[in-house]
């Protein structure tokens with residue numbers, strides 16, 4: 001394993017008014033590794049992603065992406081940095097006004113200025129990679145099942161062959177079998193590209209499948225991080241409660257205190 005971190009967060013803090021959401025988050029993802037952040041609703045998983053993407057500015061701390069301080073970039077450098085990212089959004093977030101192939105090709109045409117013919121060829125190839133035939137490229141996203149929409153979202157995320165891919169709740173809304181199919185596809189596509197990935201999810205089956213390492217965010221800090229094989233013997237009562245989905249344990253006690 002290479003020790004060069006592709007993404008590194010050091011003591012990142014972010015508050016909204018009097019509410020502290022991130023209270024000293026430290027994370028390091030080596031190149032080519034997949035980290036999954038787990039944690040309850042409202043614990044700051046999305047805020048962490050948005051800080052890395054530059055959509056939110058942390059109050060303090062350092063975020064480096066491929067060696068660059070991502071919190072101090074001008075708009076041109078930020079655009080260049082964003083070109084390294086692919087993203088699969090929660091709910092796939094496809095444009096219904098565009099046919100499927102144009103959704104997949106969107107970043108190639110709008111972001112890279114690629115001509116439509118070449119972008120369409122790549123979109124068709126990526127659709128095939130995720131198990132969809134070229135005919136599907138002509139449909140509207142609204143004509144597709146949830147599982148097919150996730151496949152299209154994945155094809156879009158990998159279209160530009162990014163070095164880094166973010167997966168935001170990639171299995172939300174899917175039945176467990178379709179979720180497993182999508183998890184397998186994610187693992188295959190990430191391996192094809194050798195990409196570094198950061199995912200956020202509540203779905204432990206997904207985390208166990210797509211992660212190399214898992215980190216748990218709780219009350220604004222990473223309270224446990226380790227290889228996925230160690231999660232069942234973390235020795236951390238919060239992690240144990242979260243992965244067992246139990247209503248009783250320290251997390252419930254904290255909720256009752258508030």
Ligand SMILES: Nc1ncnc2c1ncn2[C@@H]1O[C@H](COP(=O)(O)OP(=O)(O)OP(=O)(O)O)[C@@H](O)[C@H]1O
Pocket residue numbers: 016021039040041042043044045046047048
């Ligand atoms: N722009 C904002 N302004 C004010 N508060 C915000 C903003 N964005 C997020 N928050 C608050 O920060 C907290 C963490 O939100 P975040 O969306 O990161 O949670 P999450 O862990 O991703 O939750 P979920 O799993 O439910 O998506 C929440 O209390 C939320 O209300």
